[in-house]
Amino acid sequence: GGEHILICLSGAPSNAKVIRTAARMADAFHSEFTALYVESPTAQDMDEKSLGQLRENIRLAEDSGAQIATVYGDDLALQISEYAKAGGVTKVVIGRSGGRRTLVHPQRNLADQLMELSPNLDVYIIPDSQPTVPPHRAAREKFRVSLPDLFKTAAVVAFCSMVGLFFHGAGLGDANIITVYILGVLITSLLTSGRMYGGLASLVSVVLFNYLFTQPRFTFRAYDAGYPVTFLIMFAASFITSTLTMRVKDQTRMAVQKAYRTQVLLETSQKLQQAEGAGEIFSAIAGQLVKLLDCTVLLYPVDKAGELCAPIAYPAPGQEDDPAYQAEQEQKAAQWVYQNNKHAGATTNTFPDARCLYLAVRGRKKALAVAAIAVGPHGLGAFEKSLLIAMLGECGLALEKNALDEAKQEVEIKASQEALRANLLRSISHDLRTPLTSISGNAGVLMGNSSVLDEEKKQQLYTDIYDDSIWLINLVENLLSVTRIENGTVSLSMAPELLEDLVGEALSHLSRRAQDHEIASRLEEGLLLVDCDARLIIQVLVNLVDNAMKYTPPGSHIEISAREEGAMIRVEVADDGPGIPDEAKTKLFEMFYTAGNHRGDGRRGLGLGLSLCQSIVMAHGGSIEVRDNQPHGAVFSFTLPATKMPELSKANGEVL
Secondary structure (H helix, E strand, O other): OOOEEEEEEOOOOOHHHHHHHHHHHHHHHOOEEEEEEEEOHHHHHOOHHHHHHHHHHHHHHHHOOOEEEEEEOOOHHHHHHHHHHHHOOOEEEEEOOOOEOOOOOOOEOHHHHHHHHOOOOEEEEEOOOOOOOOHHHHHHHHOOOOHHHHHHHHHHHHHHHHHHHHHHHOOOOHHHHHHHHHHHHHHHHHHOOOHHHHHHHHHHHHHHHHHHHOOOOOOOOOOOOOHHHHHHHHHHHHHHHHHHHHHHHHHHHHHHHHHHHHHHHHHHHHHHHHOOHHHHHHHHHHHHHHHHHOOOEEEEOEOOOOOEOOOEEEOOOOOOOOHHHHOHHHHHHHHHHHHHOOOEEOOOOOOOOOOOEEEEEEOOOOEEEEEEEOOOOOOOOHHHHHHHHHHHHHHHHHHHHHHHHHHHHHHHHHHHHHHHHHHHHHHHHHHOHHHHHHHHHHHHHHHHHOOOOOHHHHHHHHHHHHHHHHHHHHHHHHHHHHHHHHHOOOOOOOEEEEHHHHHHHHHHOOOHHHHHOEEEEEEOOOOOEEEEOHHHHHHHHHHHHHHHHHOOOOOOEEEEEEEEEOOEEEEEEEEOOOOOOHHHHOOOOOOOOOOOOOOOOOOOOOOOHHHHHHHHHHHOOOOEEEEEOOOOOEEEEEEEEEOOOOOEOOOOOOEO
């Protein structure tokens, strides 16, 4: 790989010079550029000035093209070194630091530690002409006394002294009493929130041990020459125990925060994957942002015309939607972010007076939405902002995927419609030729030779013309119905209908071939009322009976029956023809499928009738199926919702 330059972010004013220098190096080397923020346990104690400077430095790094990253730890050199190894960093740019004086390393600065931990890393040190604030002065500025913590410290030390007095009275040695005091310092460090209380407990424990348990007792003198060493070791052990305990507490706290934020990020990914449609995507990401930041979130969707819509507010628990978040100034900031695909609003240099921080939900080529975060005067932490940008990035991917799915669905619908048109044209061009040729031929014979034809021959020609025209009428009716259903323009005119009337109307529309079959209806006693569109259900009955006539030989029996089944009425059309093969039953209701059975007239159908029947019945909330008839034949059955007969008033015969 190429070069990868890393800097470390801090709240120091000189950090800006480091950022600019590293940015120029990244441009010169055409390399990756990462700005790392190491969040230490003392980061929460930063004053407002340092916190504001840190935000300015983060903004400068972002504007310079740096990728912001955040890690946790109290050893700055170790965290930088580990990140550099994991991220393939080749060069580190840091500011000059005075180092920390210790007994082992009198002048051990950050650069020395980095070169020791990562010998292969190129370290560039940028001179700093600005005066550095002494660490002890910064510590004094952060020093705060908590009365509850002081009370806890005093209570724990007093309790240890009482236990020590009990041990002394029981004849136990000084080592046991010292152990009790060290345990008390450990407990103090766990119960309090600052390092000073553990140190104070260590000092007071040594003084009390000298006063209560060394000879002469109840004085601050000690006869034994070894006691000063004992006091020193006791203080050192107590202080080290306190320091390590506080460090473990801080690391635990940071680990819990990191685990919580990571969990939110993982949940966001899962919820966005499960979301269907832009509305669910916005609800999912807003809920996760509110959960992460605990503040009100507003999302500005983008309509199909590419215009920014009014915001959707998602208040945090216990908060109300503030109308000020949707003021004109806020709307202008959101519009600017959408047009420029950049950040703006609170804590930025663009629209800094806005109440919210505005970020673009970015796609690959443009902004897909705008998120407004009511961050308040303190802004967001570096790690929280990194997570926020990552979550909005996932939201952008989800919105793009949703748009692609919608576009794909539209393409599939258009392709399906085109395939339908192609199949219709192909089938019509083939199957209309036979009846049209027959009609035109028979009409020509009648026109040219009517004088030489006897009456019986004329009637036969008239009958053939009529049968072919009826076949064409039924075909056109099916085609129109299929087109309306496929386009979604069919509308059901639902009304209570007497099933007996529907069956009678359907039988009256059958072709002349009905005379060649024995067709009967057998309906359950009583009035069977169905809630349906009468015209469409008559078409279903005509198609089913016509299908039975087509695929059964002359003289076959066809029976229409109906009965109640709970809240539905089942209608059946049964025949005693040759039946339907099992392999064909699963395909019968597919469009353009025709069974292989031989038809009496030799004419091939389009395969629209049964598919149309299924669409109509399902639109009514029913189902349709086919099964074998016994001993032979087939039974087509479908269900329709039943309705009750309106009650009549006995007084005047009006419908109640």
